Amino acid sequence: MPHFIVEYTDNIKDEAKLEKLFEEIHKVLIARDTVFPIGGLRSRAIELKDYRVADGAEDDAFVHAVLKIGAGRSEEIKKEVCEALFEVMKEHFSLIMAKRYLALSMELIEFSKAGTYKQNNIHARFKKK
């Protein structure tokens, strides 16, 4: 963890530049690697092909992101990192927002401590350094 999951409508597929978005998102999180260990960062996108927005009258687009983190961080830390991540999203999609209907949203979800299981050999790459 954390996990960053983006759903996006395919009507902005060519402009969405997800690789760049994820790079920027990871920069924000890696800058806070005492809180969020690098080896646990995982971003992914799900392309939406069937969708309907609002009244269905326009070619609306949307991007919805979920940040999933383990429970236990302070409210201050969660607020600070979420605001930084959403700034990245707004900046990243600002050109698209300027020229078409677009809804951006992001929600924070905390994994419960009780029901989380992990096995991960990526962490070792960063401990070795």
Next chain:
Amino acid sequence: MPHFIVEYTDNIKDEAKLEKLFEEIHKVLIARDTVFPIGGLRSRAIELKDYRVADGAEDDAFVHAVLKIGAGRSEEIKKEVCEALFEVMKEHFSLIMAKRYLALSMELIEFSKAGTYKQNNIHARFKKK
């Protein structure tokens, strides 16, 4: 918000008529637009290609929907709208249900107030009117 997210197995792809389903779902929500602003409605479907149902012995199908709304609505409102939406789902899939194994389900999830971020130029379309 709200968000309506449908997962469906691809063995009912040709009959699922998602566009019609979303239209009906949005009608229910738009009829309650003092509670759920039109500009925030977003439905989408995710087609499932790899799945296993029950004992795996039959060509079972399923449709699972999640309604995500912002926290803060009363229990009465949530119950009323969920029942109306699930009625739409049952009606929409009734012909498929009548002729094959099918599991329909829907769950309500509330976004936490603390960790929700939004930027949306679709709302303006409805305020202008």
Next chain:
Amino acid sequence: MPHFIVEYTDNIKDEAKLEKLFEEIHKVLIARDTVFPIGGLRSRAIELKDYRVADGAEDDAFVHAVLKIGAGRSEEIKKEVCEALFEVMKEHFSLIMAKRYLALSMELIEFSKAGTYKQNNIHARFKKK
């Protein structure tokens, strides 16, 4: 219910053997069918084509699973079944884990009792027996 949802990166697509994974997962759950009725079991996988892991420097893979169950089971039962399921995941992906960077994770989510709706003609197949 329960629902078992797997996200996996497409760089392990050929080796992931999801059909076998789901069969093993269902075996664990069917062995506990007094707690989890067979007719409600539904597993599915979502293939991830756009993702970034950690620093993005390696061809990292990940598999993230969510087990969604209805609320109301005891902590002991939840812990026992989650551990059994995650053992299946670790065993299933052990060969891949041994030869490349891979992060496995699983989380438990409980449906709220209030907002859950179901219609399912698969259960009848098992009641008849």
